[in-house]
Amino acid sequence: MPENELTVADLSEGGLLARIFPRLASGADVLLGPGDDAAVVAVPDGRVVMSIDTQTQDQDFRLQWNNGYRTTGYDVGWKSVAQNLSDINAMGGTASSLVVSLTMPPQTPVSWVEDFADGLTAGIAGLGAAGCSVAGGDLGRGREIAVTVAVVGTLNGLAPVLRSGARAGDILALAGTLGRAAAGLALLESSVPLEALTPEQRELLDSQCRPTPPLAAGPLAAAAGATAMMDVSDGLMRDGGRLAQASGVLLDLDPVALKMQAQALEPAAALLGADPMQWVLGGGEDHGLLAAFPPGVQLPEAFTAIGSVRAVDGGECGVRIAGESADTVGWDHFAD
Ligand SMILES: [Mg+2]
Structure with missing residues (x-):
């Protein structure tokens, strides 16, 4: 100074x-x-x-x-x-x-x-x-x-959308991004100097320091009849686990949708020797919206399907990836 x-x-x-x-x-x-x-x-x-x-x-x-x-x-x-x-x-x-x-x-x-x-x-x-x-x-x-x-x-005259309303058969959808802020945090904490970053990598820093949650998406989801919703501030596995617990269901994530999120993070992951899927599943602070919608509902434009809501069938509530536990897939440290 x-x-x-x-x-x-x-x-x-x-x-x-x-x-x-x-x-x-x-x-x-x-x-x-x-x-x-x-x-x-x-x-x-x-x-x-x-x-x-x-x-x-x-x-x-x-x-x-x-x-x-x-x-x-x-x-x-x-x-x-x-x-x-x-x-x-x-x-x-x-x-x-x-x-x-x-x-x-x-x-x-x-x-x-x-x-x-x-x-x-x-x-x-x-x-x-x-x-x-x-x-x-x-x-x-x-x-x-x-x-x-x-x-x-x-609340614009509507009912609040809680974490507890997801039902088996619902579509699980996301508005916004996953893992970008976590990638930005990893870059900030790395020894790769600021000057060496590409414009795309600088944008990941911005996602950490000045996140851009999809603010129009929440009221649109409520109006479209979303049954449950929360923002992803602590990571998809952890926050998804909270929504699953509150609703008494399983959330089954689609690995193809997860890989699409991870793809954009690959250059930064290669630079740091990191696994981009760990940022997608464990990273918070992008403040994307995770929501469940009844089957047959046309998703509001901001949302993309990333999985489905399933019945627990005697097991425990939680998050699965293509039906497998995070443990089996090798990401158990993200499950609460
Ligand atoms: Mg929150």
């Missing part, structure tokens, strides 16, 4: 907020935005769908990665928004407003905080959540950077 760089310690809280507020998006559902003790938001649907998520420096991201990449405030702002909007999406809802808590060391540059606010706004716009806004927040001091975002949204 340059010696004359303005830091958070140089400004009062009011001074810092005055630099943040103009950078934040505001939407129609926020009746009273930042500046008072609390925000007031409208709830047109009569119900609120809400969620919260935290990112902590050195737990969820590093400011400086092994390969030389430096995480920007913009990255952290974008990712905070993406993770939270994705959870509302996974219920079939649409996010309407966020509150943001940012804790940071006093030597944090003010430009980093401004960049963070820009990342929040860009994430909302770039992910297609126009109308969602930052209704308020909190600034605090701490030993490292920590961001907590809470989000509220609307």
Whole structure:
């Protein structure tokens, strides 16, 4: 950091907020935005769908990665928004407003905080959540950077899509991608320098630092009659296992669909000597949507079939690959 760089310690809280507020998006559902003790938001649907998520420096991201990449405030702002909007999406809802808590060391540059606010706004716009806004927040001091975002949204008059509704015979489908963020994380942690990466490999870093969950897909799935849904934030095997458990079913994955996801990751996997299928099955943070649809339903455009839902038949709930257990296929370390 340059010696004359303005830091958070140089400004009062009011001074810092005055630099943040103009950078934040505001939407129609926020009746009273930042500046008072609390925000007031409208709830047109009569119900609120809400969620919260935290990112902590050195737990969820590093400011400086092994390969030389430096995480920007913009990255952290974008990712905070993406993770939270994705959870509302996974219920079939649409996010309407966020509150943001940012804790940071006093030597944090003010430009980093401004960049963070820009990342929040860009994430909302770039992910297609126009109308969602930052209704308020909190600034605090701490030993490292920590961001907590809470989000509220609307269900657009529909029932929420739960994890527990999948039934034998349903089609299992995915919107978005699998394994890209995990491949990006492996590149960040590798000793392959940033400058040596191809544009395609740089895009994998972006998938980790600024994920792009398919936000239009959740409400479309709900409207199409999805029986169960969740976003894949901890990996297909682990999250699929949770959906299978909640629904009391088996999820049978189609290896051909999995291989198609893995294909795009092959150059990065070759560079690192990794198995791309491990990223596809075990990697989270792309925030794709895993959903079950009744047989015969035309899948919304964003979705591709990746398997089917089967009855347990006396065995255990869980995820299979072409009918085989992950154990047999050799991926048991992804099964919870
Ligand atoms: Mg989730």
